[in-house]
Amino acid sequence: xxxxxxxxxxxxxxxxxxKEKGYSAVTMRDLAKAMxxxxxxxxxHINSKQDILNAIIISLAEAFSSGMKQISESNEACIDKxxxxxxxxxxxxxxxxxxxxxxxxxxxHLETQLNYYKKLRSDYExxxxxILEDGIKSGEIIDAKPDVMMFSILTTLRSLYIWIPKKEVxxxxxxxxxxxxxxxxxxxxx
Amino acid sequence: xxxxxxxxxxxxxxxxxxKEKGYSAVTMRDLAKAMxxxxxxxxxHINSKQDILNAIIISLAEAFSSGMKQISESNEACIDKxxxxxxxxxxxxxxxxxxxxxxxxxxxHLETQLNYYKKLRSDYExxxxxILEDGIKSGEIIDAKPDVMMFSILTTLRSLYIWIPKKEVxxxxxxxxxxxxxxxxxxxxx
DNA sequence: CAAGCAAACTAACAAGTGTTAGTTGTGTAA
DNA sequence: TTACACAACTAACACTTGTTAGTTTGCTTG
Numbered sequence: 028x029x030x031x032x033x034x035x036x037x038x039x040x041x042x043x044x045x046k047e048k049g050y051s052a053v054t055m056r057d058l059a060k061a062m063x064x065x066x067x068x069x070x071x072h073i074n075s076k077q078d079i080l081n082a083i084i085i086s087l088a089e090a091f092s093s094g095m096k097q098i099s100e101s102n103e104a105c106i107d108k109x110x111x112x113x114x115x116x117x118x119x120x121x122x123x124x125x126x127x128x129x130x131x132x133x134x135x136h137l138e139t140q141l142n143y144y145k146k147l148r149s150d151y152e153x154x155x156x157x158i159l160e161d162g163i164k165s166g167e168i169i170d171a172k173p174d175v176m177m178f179s180i181l182t183t184l185r186s187l188y189i190w191i192p193k194k195e196v197x198x199x200x201x202x203x204x205x206x207x208x209x210x211x212x213x214x215x216x217x
Numbered sequence: 218x219x220x221x222x223x224x225x226x227x228x229x230x231x232x233x234x235x236k237e238k239g240y241s242a243v244t245m246r247d248l249a250k251a252m253x254x255x256x257x258x259x260x261x262h263i264n265s266k267q268d269i270l271n272a273i274i275i276s277l278a279e280a281f282s283s284g285m286k287q288i289s290e291s292n293e294a295c296i297d298k299x300x301x302x303x304x305x306x307x308x309x310x311x312x313x314x315x316x317x318x319x320x321x322x323x324x325x326h327l328e329t330q331l332n333y334y335k336k337l338r339s340d341y342e343x344x345x346x347x348i349l350e351d352g353i354k355s356g357e358i359i360d361a362k363p364d365v366m367m368f369s370i371l372t373t374l375r376s377l378y379i380w381i382p383k384k385e386v387x388x389x390x391x392x393x394x395x396x397x398x399x400x401x402x403x404x405x406x407x
Numbered sequence: 408c409a410a411g412c413a414a415a416c417t418a419a420c421a422a423g424t425g426t427t428a429g430t431t432g433t434g435t436a437a
Numbered sequence: 438t439t440a441c442a443c444a445a446c447t448a449a450c451a452c453t454t455g456t457t458a459g460t461t462t463g464c465t466t467g
Contacts, residue, residue: 033414048325051241055455067456068415076455106405132322135238159404168404175395176404182376183369190368205365213403214349214358214366215296223444245425257426258445266425 034072037062039125041079046128046188050080050136081140083129088147090119099154105162109180110207112155116184117203120191127188155181180210224262227252229315231269236318236378240270240326271330273319278337280309289344295352299370300397302345306374307393310381317378345371370400 031039040061044053055076059066073079094115098108120127134144155177162168168176183206191197221229230251234243245266249256263269284305288298310317324334345367352358358366373396381387 049239049241049322051239052326054453056453064414065416067417067458070456071414132239136242166406169406171399171404172395175392176399178376178380179373179396179399180404182373182380186368186372186376190372202365205362206369209361209366209369209403211403211405213399213401214361214370215401216356216359244423246423254444255446257428257447260426261444 032072037069037072038079038082042083042123042125042129045080045083045133046125050129050133077138080129080133080136083126084134084137084144085140087119087123087126087130088144091115091151092147094119095151095154099158105158105165105167106211108158109162109211110203112158113180113184113207113210114203116187117191117199117206120184120187121197121199124188124192127185131185131188152177152181183210222262227259227262228269228272232273232313232315232319235270235273235323236315240319240323267328270319270323270326273316274324274327274334275330277309277313277316277320278334281305281341282337284309285341285344289348295348295355295357296401298348299352299401300393302348303370303374303397303400304393306377307381307389307396310374310377311387311389314378314382317375321375321378342367342371373400 037058041053041058044057044061047053055066055069059069062069095112098111098115101108101111103111134141134148137144156173159168159173159176163170163173191202227248231243231248234247234251237243245256245259249259252259285302288301288305291298291301293301324331324338327334346363349358349363349366353360353363381392
């Protein structure tokens with residue numbers, strides 16, 4: 028059990044601050060104070076503020092990509108794939124709710140990695156839409172506009188990072204099931 | 218037909234910039250350039266950068282509050298109230314998608330108005346939850362956790378500002394109906 | 408003990424920040 | 438013509454920003 032390096036610690040604390048105020052509003056002096064050191068000392072462990080953002084966002088984006096790859100390549104029914112996607116979001120968002128804030132709100136401040144991030148995101152969305160389209164063809168889901176369905180489900184999942192930490196106790200399996208039920212079957216009786 | 222004042226124009230252009238990069242990353246010189254003037258000239262029309270943010274956010278938050286007041290005080294069925302809420306979000310988000318970005322992402326940069334904003338938001342969410350609870354009691358909607366249902370619906374509605382401008386052409390009535398159907402009845406067959 | 412190294416420090420920089428003061432030009436009303 | 442308000446300007450301010458250079462501290466290992 029190797030413990031966290033100082034660099035990982037800085038990135039973790041940075042993600043927390045970025046969630047509260049956004050990347051641009053957090054200064055290196057803010058981050059240093061939260062770490063209990065001086066701003067200049069941060070540079071013994073990281074190369075730049077920008078690199079911190081890269082580390083936070085890209086690792087998360089890649090986690091979603093590889094999760095989606097596994098799901099989309101499986102032979103499960105469309106509805107089951109959707110449940111797996113919900114599970115993926117709940118899982119990642121609960122483990123790293125701070126980083127998820129940057130992924131959602133600060134991706135536009137990426138520089139060298141911006142195009143890579145955009146590619147990962149659009150691939151993800153295309154896979155998602157394909158799953159829905161397959162479900163419509165196979166008669167598993169209603170014949171509504173796939174992009175409206177995707178928008179509705181995906182924005183809910185993308186906002187989990189705001190909501191999960193607000194719950195005092197949280198049973199992730201239960202949350203996944205509740206969300207699956209609501210997102211897939213709706214909230215109306217009949 | 219009184220046309221836009223210079224102040225309103227500045228606020229409108231600011232909202233557009235805030236949507237792209239967030240409040241903190243937009244400088245007064247950025248805003249001035251977008252207006253075709255020098256930064257100092259902005260102060261002939263506005264008091265401070267902070268005041269611009271206040272103007273954008275508070276007017277929107279109040280629009281939602283008064284919309285919700287009308288809906289929650291009506292005698293309609295719960296499901297119909299929900300449809301009205303969806304309509305409210307579609308309507309405001311389509312009219313002011315730039316400002317909605319600030320409302321969602323930059324509210325924490327409010328200063329004097331922060332507590333007022335938070336009050337409006339929590340009142341709004343309480344009214345929303347009450348509508349859901351009433352719907353459960355009256356047997357209109359399923360007996361699932363009201364906060365999970367609210368989270369799911371509300372985060373979708375709060376993200377409309379990202380999505381609406383991406384559609385080339387958009388029929389707002391159609392979008393409202395599609396969203397109502399998906400959010401209320403789900404996407405599964407049966 | 409000596410050497411080495413990781414990780415903190417102080418001091419400083421050049422650039423960028425929101426904002427103010429005072430000035431200039433332009434169109435309109437007296 | 439004069440007067441005046443409006444809306445732009447230039448110049449500057451005090452402060453904050455990310456980052457670098459060079460130095461010190463204290464542990465670990467030969």
